[in-house]
Amino acid sequence: MHLQTLPWIILFLPLLAAVVITLFTQRDRKTSATLSISAIVIGFVLTVIFIKANSFNPEVKEVSLNWLDIGPLQAEFGLRLDALSLMMLLVVTGVGSAIHIYSWGYMHEDRCFSRFFASLSLFTFSMLGIVMANNFLQMFISWELVGVSSYLLIGFWYEKASAADAAKKAFITNRLGDFGFMLGILIVWAALGSLNFGKLEAGLADNPAALGSLATLGGLLVFCGAMGKSAQFPLHVWLPDAMEGPTPVSALIHAATMVAAGVYMLSRTFFIYTPEALQVIAWIGGCTALLAALVAVQQNDIKRILAYSTLSQLGYMVMAVGLAAPEAGMFHLTTHAFFKALLFLGAGSVIHAMHHEQDIWRMGGLCKKMPVTYWTFMVGTMALAGVWPLSGFFSKDAILAAAWHHSMPLFIIGVGVAALTTFYMFRLVFVAFLGGERSHEVGHAHESPWVMTWPLRILAVFSIVGGVIGVEALFGGMLHPGGEHPHGLAAQLVYPFKHAPVAALSGLAAFGIGLFAAWTLYARAKEDPLPARIGTLSRWMRDRFYFDELYEATVIKVHDATAAVVDWFDRWLIGFAAVRGSAGATSLFGNVLRFIQSGSLQAYAFLLVLGVAVILFFVLGR
Amino acid sequence: MENAQAYLFYVFAALAVICAIMVVANPFSRSPVTSAMFLVLTMGCLAGLFTLLHAFFLAAVQILVYAGAVMVLFLFVIMLLDLKEEQRRQVKSLSLVAGLVSVGAILAIFVRSLIATKPGEGALANVEGSTSKLGKLLFTQYLLPFEIVSVLLLVAMVGVVLLSKKDLK
Amino acid sequence: MNVGLEHYLVVSAVLFALGLLGVVTRRNILVIYMSLELMLNAANLALVAFSRFNNNLDGQVMVFFIITVAAAEVAVGLALIVALYRRRQTTHVEDLNLLKH
């Protein structure tokens, strides 16, 4: 069965929804939400049907149209459907559906309900575009669209100055990475003459030296794009600020989609990276993971903790790609999408109940008020911490195993980060959900409505079983055909211990240490005991190692100075002399010329005759 | 015979040109009525020239349609609108000079091209514009334009009715 | 005294130029319109002359079309001028000054 049109429908439904909502149903909130939600849910269902119809065959399928060909410039518009993109498609539409439905409940009272859903659908469309693109150009266009739509979403409450600033920051930081990405694409195109992933891969397989001396540079420039989108050090600063957006947006951006786009892109283009480039990628990933985990330990805002946790986990995934194990990275991406979306939506549920209070030290004892939220949040936490047999354990183990095989220092960092992860997550749980009520808002808190809790339940189930339903085998089979993979549930469950026992056991040990530390420090704490114990380090962690201040002092100062100079040039030279001058001259000409158009018929006839005379003279007069 | 034809040509041509001058630049009267009457005369002279060119059918049509129908329409409209009082407006000399110069330039270029080309060399004037021959052409090779022209006449009819109907319902 | 094609063409061109002059200089729309008819007649004369001297009857067929089309055009044009006169009480080009610049 071919079903060639299904992928197109999946891709364009959200766009259609976005267009229809913007143009027709602005005033009708209910229809808008229904349109947007049904677009993505139908997309999810169609994805499942498509995979089922192709009997889960990880064979590469491409459908493409000749988008443009003008002489030598040939651009196609095509979709590439292999295991990688299909799995990602499932994640994006699946988790996306949950988030869309949840948004209905969360955003219910917002004035611009329709605009929210339009942006959400536009974002989904762009994301699907990245996932299904079969060439660099198309991916880049969707990539930019993701940037634009995330700008719209993060800055959704643009009346709030902080939200507008955060949106701008996210956009500009991403543009920095995208600029590198564009240069990288140009290098690849110049060297290989094609932008199609399949053709590029085949070309490089035939002739590994085809990229020539620029190979490492080209790869790293492409990686720049991923650094921006996946918020890798040093372009990570935008992501925690992006929490200013509505919580479902945070979930969408931080869990399943935007930040995952970078990792997905790295896996998609894995074939162009040289070993040196991979080395750099791995270390940047490792550093990001460690740094972000440390910062997360001392944050008090529930969403910021999750944001830094996301950063840290993304570091893991990028590190996995750098360690030549993109399948492990994608595996972790998938499981992470489930439990991080779950955690964000849980946090959203808490924030909703607490009337937009986000400080964990003003919560406490929520487990009794909001049992569903509490238990699902607990599941997410355990999965993130890597408790066997929850999904996070398996994917994290795959990465640790890759590190164990390739690089000892990175392995140690990985385990350390795992311990830190457990520590800060349980710190969050102990402080926010257990213990006594820390503010009177807790007294009024109550469980969220069903549209919000059901997505939580569903995501919780996936967070539990996500590691053993064959996701890894799928990615593994796609990226390393012919590799060995366990069959059967029991074999899946114990596979990590057989395959790389040291990695698995150190992962569990890290969990134990983290849990113990969190328990001793926070189980009965009235306030945070850490600042007293580790002093300066704690302040550094809380202040995010002063990266923003650093940028403020260096990059932004330099930028401002340059801007001032350029502005001067612009205003006095270009603005005054060139633009004013030419604009003035242009409109002067326009004003003079239009007096030719005097309205007098006689003059018109005369001008026509004069024109004929001039043309005759021009052609025959000599 | 040859000479008689030549004389007739000069007579008709001179008359046609003089009448045409009277149409556009009558020194004695600016009334549209005189212009129209001189135009009728020009048409008549042209019909004469057509006859000299052995285009007998067209000469008849020229008299019937142009002088007989079109010009009557003109006169009818002039009378209907009663355009007497507008004669006092004068031609501006600037526009007259500009017009003369550009029209003169076109005419000069035409005459130069004509002299350079000499289209009449070796031409044998022997075609007869008889009604039957023309009719045959019209209803075979030129049937399509003929039919389109009939549509055009219908459109013109509808247009005239729409534009000049007194009451707008 | 031999009258050739060129003679007819010169007459035709002179008539055309006179018509053109009328369009450019006269102010009454009706007279302008008459001058336009004069130009069409000049073209007809050229066509008939060419037809005669090129030994090709097609030119005369064209003249037939031109006469017919001109009649249709005159009818519409005059109706339009009458409608204008009814609305504005003028047939002078200077008074057409609502649409400009």
Next chain:
Amino acid sequence: MNVLILKHEITLLLLALGVMLADLWLPPERKRGLGYLASAGVGAILICSLLTSVPESPFAFRQMYVLDGMALFFKRFFLVATILVLLMAVEFSDRIQAGISEYYSLILFASAGMMFAASANDFALLFVALELITVTFYVLVSFQRGRATSLEAGVKYLIIGALSSAFMVFGIAFIFGTSGSFNFGDIAAKLASPEAGLVNNKLFLFGLLFLLVGLGFKIAAVPFQIWAPDVYQGAPTPTTAFLAVGSKAAGMVLLMRVLFVAVPEVTAQWWKLLVVISALTILYGNLCALPQTNIKRLLGYSSISHAGYLLLGIAAATTAGQSAVLYYLSGYLFTVLAAFVVIVLVLRDTGAEEISSLAGLHQRSPLLAAAMTISMVSLAGIPPLAGFFGKLLLIKSALVVGAEHQSFYWLVGIAVVGVVISLAYYLGVVRAIYWGGEAAEKSAVTLSLPATLTVAACLVGILFIGIYPNPLMKAAEAAVLSFK
């Protein structure tokens, strides 16, 4: 000879007669709906034309009429334009005091004239087809005869139109006299044989130049553009739209056929003339549009500048240039019609045509605001819309020729300058919509279903052509092949 080759034109004429006759029996309140019927009929003809392919022997009436790829392309073009203009006319009908059914049928007659023009392979057919279009437009322009501006526009169009017809007829006389035929094929054959010496025959070139006056008038190229702004402003809006799209395209197809089929050798000689005309047209249209405040007048000047861009492709005189012209025209069709539909719908109540009266449109109707914005952005040539690819293709074709004739680089430079100038006034319209202050009227614009569909169809056209240009580009290239 197969009469069925004329089936599209014949059905269209029958439809026009039918509409006119139906007026006799329909009660006055139902007459408005006749427009839907007419456009449905035209839709049926369009479908029929889409199913038609170029016949084995494309000629009819001794090579007077031709149904090649180019003709078929333009027939479809005209049919699409007619459908949209008819739908627009239905929305406009309440502003026409009398004779709405005649208005519809005159649009159909003009459309039939354009269809014949698309197939003209002979100066006799060219003349009558063009006159059918022109005479019909005399009536269509002055149709709102209660409005003084409509009548004034009608008279101006009449006089300048008749003047250019006179030039054209005089030109045809001399083309006939020197080449001995009206047929494009015969003339081309005579031109190609060196002993006839037609290429340097000054009288022939004289006639050809006079003919170009008539065609230049139709497409509103400098120096024959002078009527366009006044007539665009004064005419009823659907007429203006049809004038901008249909009449201009008819002029273009005839111009292309004359220049590339009948007299290719002369065209090759005249590239300099075409380059100068194109450059002047682009500059004139764009510069004059800058200070405009009336939206229809603005579009009038803008249509002049677009004629300039189109001439750029004709001056290039290559297959790429010709197909770019077809592509550009198709994009222009949807873009301009979208703008005019919005004008008809928004300015219905006030009757004002100032750009400032569009203020706050995004609150009154997001759909119309989006349509106007997209149309303006496409006209300005911003990617990824239809206007952008059209300009890209045209400029690219000119650049290729630039290797041979340096002047084309200058022309491209002027075209780019024109695009930059045009941004100012097109975006001025967009600014008026979104940031033009409070809407004078708060009420939402109510749209009937057909009106919404018309706007949506135009939008889909602009976006599809812009985002996925390949099919249309291929179709245009295939159509141009018939000139070889």
